[in-house]
Amino acid sequence: MSLQSVTISDQVDWLAIPTPGPDSSLKEYLPRGFAAYLKILTPLGIDRRIPLNNYSFSSRSIDALNNRVNFWNTYRIVGGRPAPENLEPISYRELAASLGVAYDASFDAAAISRQYNGYWPPNLGGSDTLEAAFSQKLVAALGAATPTYFYGSLDDGNYHFTADNDLTDWLELGVAADLGPVFQRDRDYPSYAFAADHSWCLRHPEDAGWLLLGCSTQLRESLHTCAALELFDLT
Structure with a gap:
């Protein structure tokens, strides 16, 4: 992994969104302004x-x-x-x-x-093998070398431990290809993974068996051509 731990300052401020209500669209879990919003199903065996x-x-x-x-x-x-x-x-x-x-x-x-x-x-x-194949396909579409932040939110139950054994939010900077290794390490997807230039944002709500993605129309079309991924457009 090429990950570096990063002190959280303002990098995640753009992720702050209202808490969705029970009747809200899933896209409300993501920042506004993307051309496309997708629900991506994680693999099953x-x-x-x-x-x-x-x-x-x-x-x-x-x-x-x-x-x-x-x-x-x-x-x-x-x-x-x-x-x-x-x-x-x-x-x-x-x-x-x-x-x-x-x-x-x-x-x-x-x-x-x-x-x-x-x-x-x-x-x-599920299995590590299925998740690894899934993340590789997703990362290929996102751009494996894309500078990417990985953010774990305590509010989502996605935390790391401090040196004093306290629970804390965490933020790491790497590339999109680190998504699979992060999952293998933490046994879960991060709360958010997003391109450093904010061109796309991947969201994993707590305990959800799916991922949400906000992205460009071009990336959406690329993902829809990948038969190995099952996804739906959100309106």
């Missing part, structure tokens, strides 16, 4: 060996809980997710079709859980 039809999401009895534990042990499910090495990529388009729901900007990981009464299906999960 599936373990097709897991017979989901045999799985009970019920936890209302001791027997149901025991059956779930046995199922998890049999198929190496940890914390409700399959073993990363058993995953193969799956598109959200395929998932939407299998669930019989619309494939549009409202479809994401949260929408998948809603189809299972708020539970996560144990055959779906």
Whole structure:
């Protein structure tokens, strides 16, 4: 990584935006003034060996809980997710079709859980390999050598520790290609990653299974030509 820790002064002032309400458009999470706003779905994998039809999401009895534990042990499910090495990529388009729901900007990981009464299906999960491939494709469109700030906000639960073990916001300067290594290091995307010239801004709200991007029309068109990325225009 080419990252340098930077003292926060006024670099992130332009990110200050009103807190979106429950009915706000997702684009309200980003600074104003971009020509295009996109929702980019982060990758998912599936373990097709897991017979989901045999799985009970019920936890209302001791027997149901025991059956779930046995199922998890049999198929190496940890914390409700399959073993990363058993995953193969799956598109959200395929998932939407299998669930019989619309494939549009409202479809994401949260929408998948809603189809299972708020539970996560144990055959779906993520892995370092999937995230690395995803970030490489995204970075290629953003411009790998683009000078880029990476910002973690304590308010988003995206913090670093100080020498005194306190929680703090953080800011680092590197290039867009550092996005993948930052994810691998922190096990999460930064709250914001943005080009030093403010030509684009990537946002990751806390616990969201997607990224938001404000950018130029040219970058939007470039991203739409990348078949490996699933994204939607926000209006």
